[in-house]
Amino acid sequence: MIDRSFKDYDGTARLGELRLPVLWMAGEFDETSPAAAKDFQRMVPGSEYVELKGAGHLTMWDARGKYLRGVRRFLNAHEGRTR
Numbered sequence: 594m595i596d597r598s599f600k601d602y603d604g605t606a607r608l609g610e611l612r613l614p615v616l617w618m619a620g621e622f623d624e625t626s627p628a629a630a631k632d633f634q635r636m637v638p639g640s641e642y643v644e645l646k647g648a649g650h651l652t653m654w655d656a657r658g659k660y661l662r663g664v665r666r667f668l669n670a671h672e673g674r675t676r
Contacts, residue, residue: 608636614671615640618663620648620655641667 615637619630627644634642643663648655 605633605636608633609638611637611640614667616664616667617642618645618652618660619643620645620650620652622647622649623652624650643667 615634617630617634617637617640619625619627619642621627621644623630630644631642634640645652645656645659645663648659653660
């Protein structure tokens with residue numbers, strides 16, 4: 594449950610300000626729908642999106658191998674580019 598200071602917070606309008614590598618991941622059956630994650634991905638220039646088929650919200654458990662491959666690929670592709 595979200596309460597207090599973050600209850601009404603929405604930083605979506607500021608996503609386009611991000612200037613670092615961003616990876617969005619969502620499970621096929623995630624509470625945060627793949628469509629929403631794709632919308633966020635489109636708001637961040639150069640960001641990437643990976644959908645994990647068959648996974649729910651806990652992608653790191655539901656699709657561990659696919660999750661780790663996605664994170665490793667992203668990190669290897671962006672190694673040294675955050676400065």
